[in-house]
Amino acid sequence: MNNSTQYFLATTATEGNALSTRVAQADLGFGDVEGLANVEGQLMCISLDFPAHTSKLISIDQETGLGTLIGEGSLNVIIHVLAYDHVAKILYGAGVPWGDGETAVNENNLYRINTVSGATTLVGDMGTRMESLAWTVGLGLVGAFDHLYQIDTATGAATQIGTTYYTDGLGTPQGSINDIWAMGGVANIDDIEVTPFSVTSVSLNESSQAVIAWESETGFTFHVECNPSLDGQTWIKVRDSLSGQPLTMSQTVSDPESTDPRFYRVVKSFP
Numbered sequence: 001m002n003n004s005t006q007y008f009l010a011t012t013a014t015e016g017n018a019l020s021t022r023v024a025q026a027d028l029g030f031g032d033v034e035g036l037a038n039v040e041g042q043l044m045c046i047s048l049d050f051p052a053h054t055s056k057l058i059s060i061d062q063e064t065g066l067g068t069l070i071g072e073g074s075l076n077v078i079i080h081v082l083a084y085d086h087v088a089k090i091l092y093g094a095g096v097p098w099g100d101g102e103t104a105v106n107e108n109n110l111y112r113i114n115t116v117s118g119a120t121t122l123v124g125d126m127g128t129r130m131e132s133l134a135w136t137v138g139l140g141l142v143g144a145f146d147h148l149y150q151i152d153t154a155t156g157a158a159t160q161i162g163t164t165y166y167t168d169g170l171g172t173p174q175g176s177i178n179d180i181w182a183m184g185g186v187a188n189i190d191d192i193e194v195t196p197f198s199v200t201s202v203s204l205n206e207s208s209q210a211v212i213a214w215e216s217e218t219g220f221t222f223h224v225e226c227n228p229s230l231d232g233q234t235w236i237k238v239r240d241s242l243s244g245q246p247l248t249m250s251q252t253v254s255d256p257e258s259t260d261p262r263f264y265r266v267v268k269s270f271p
Contacts, residue, residue, distance in 0.1 A: 028067040030056065030067045032048040032049075033058075035079065035081045037091060039084050040086075043059065043062060044060070046058070048080075054074070055072070055073045057070040057072075057113060070116070070117070070118045073118055073120035077109075077111065077120050079095055079096075079113075081093065083134050084135060085140070088269040091113040091115050092112060092123075092153070094143060095111060096108065096130070096131070097129065108125060108127065108128055108130065109156060110123040110153070114234055117234075121234070122156075123156040124156025124157060125156055127158055128147075128158055129145050129146075130144065130145055130158070131144070132183040133151075139161075140153065140269075147160050148160070148161045153241070154237065198214065199213070200215060205252065209253070210253050210264075212253055212266065213250035214266045215247070216249040217246065218245065218246060221242065221244060222241065222244060222266055222268055222269075223237050223239065223241040224237070224251050224264055224265070225237050225238065225264065226238050226264050227263050228260060228262055228263070229263070235265065244268075
């Protein structure tokens, strides 16, 4: 949306039909609003600041429709779309190429977005442009523009699902009116059962590296994250995600040369 006034619209289900209602007649307070995600009941979206070459994460008051700045992402990261993983509790955003000449940013990266500070953390190159993202129970993170893709949240790599081509068939997918510009994953989170598990041991190997072991099961993925402080908001993945194995599994996590204090946790999620 490039209008000077940005409005927030809410949908209300009535006898199976979705009715659109304008919540706020006032300006959201932010321009170039892109994307929308439900983060634990709080609506968040992106406001693009092209002169500053940044993307701002904002929250939207569902009573008034007014926006509040949460924080700003990294320089030259222009994010158009958001999706929230309700199991791993991670907000993702897709960066898109933009600009011309010397100011052009030619990237198709996946980012994790800190929902407290708005900071962006690079996950990796998706390898193709995404103008829509959604999180689903069965496939995890998916994205689309000219095709539908499943996205690896450990590396950012996108794998095309099927052969459907959404453009007009003229060989010009960029800018075609038939591309996929918005998606939504519908899931009743209350029906998602992620069974509890425990870390079973923390030990040192012969190289003085810490090894964490935990209870595991198939059908899920696991990864280890670290943080220098338990009060910190940003947990960083220290190794690639692992497919769940029966009973138990483990991962080596620490650098024996480092003297910095670090806290670790194991995250269990759907693939």
